[in-house]
Amino acid sequence: MVLRKIKVGKIATVIFLTILIWVWQDLALDDEFEIPNATINIANPPANLWVSFNNKRSISIDNIVLKGPASKISETTRKWNSGLLEFDFSLNPEREGMTTAGPRTLTVLDFVKRSDKMKELPGLTVQSCEPRIVDVNVVELDEKALAIECVNEDGVLVEVESIEPAKIVMYVPPDSRLTAKVKLSRREIELARVAPLKKIPYVVLAADQRRQASTNVEVKMSSEVSSLSEFSIDTAKLGIVLSGNLIGKYKPDVTNRNSLVNPLNFNILATLEAKQAYENKPCQIFLYILDIDTQKGPEEVQRREVVYNFPEEYVRRDEIKLKDPKQQIPVARFKLISLTPAEAPTARVD
Secondary structure, eight states: OHHHHHHHHHHHHHHHHHHHHHHHHHHHSEEEEEEEEEEEEEOSOOTTEEEEBTTBSEEEEEEEEEEEEHHHHHHHHHHHHTTSOOOEEEEOTTTTTOOSSEEEEEEHHHHHHTSHHHHTSTTOEEEEEEOSEEEEEEEEOEEEEEEEEEEOTTSOBOOOSEEESSEEEEEEOTTOOOOEEEEOOHHHHHHHHHSOEEEOOEEEEETTEEEEOSSOEEEEOOSSOOOOEEEEEOOOOEEEEEOTTTTTTEEEEETTHHHHHTTOOEEEEEOHHHHHHHHTSSOSEEEEEOGGGGGSOTTOOEEEEOEEOOOHHHHHTTOEEESOTTSOOOEEEEEEEEOOTTSOOOOOBO
């Protein structure tokens, strides 16, 4: 019995020592893992401050090198490759002492080392990253009563019957002439024709810097579609739509391109919203090239009327149309040039 206890004790000791050796070897054998890209985002800035990286809300960090035991690095690599781990760091301006206006610098390596993200990865240390230092801008904002304007999903101004209240107090940069905006979807525009619709206004400080108001406003659209006004379209861009069977085989050559697009004077009847949506389209007129056009010789000039590319949603609501449906529609003159197999198809918008 005593001999068995001794043997069991020896076996337990051997197992314990083996585990210690494995652990020691793992700790002694460090490995590295390089994160190809990560981001730092501005999080929870005070209402009266605009904190940004040169007017951007976030910046990219490249080549963060982590070092630690091989098992930890292996686990981190596995989670990263499977999408279970992301390296997005949040910069809290108050925690970083960025509470007064002025330029600042952030030492990225120190920031990453003491971040909450790295606290979630015990045993790993940050060796290096790029860039080492980034500039941070802190702008103190003023409270101002801003006029409110309404836009649709495309950012085009929408005429409204009323917005209550007509102004809203928000924080904006000093001396700015910003207006607050309310964005409505097509569905919301229709709902606002029936009853006032509650929406939260916002201001755009920069391309990806939007601040929302703390309260909402009520938007009411006219129950009737806005009356149409006359507008003159002086210039336009021409789009060429080539039949799929002709792509790679022919290249259209529009011989009167300049006279088609500049000047192209015609008048339309439209709401202001519809007119702006039309002008914002990539092409205002289209020329369609059809399969049947290949039946004529390559040097033979062909003629076809262009098509006005009015926005379909406004056409359906009868909010845009030619002032005079009988006015002469511009005629494009074009040739079809055969392409050699080595030539690639081209697309062009003037």
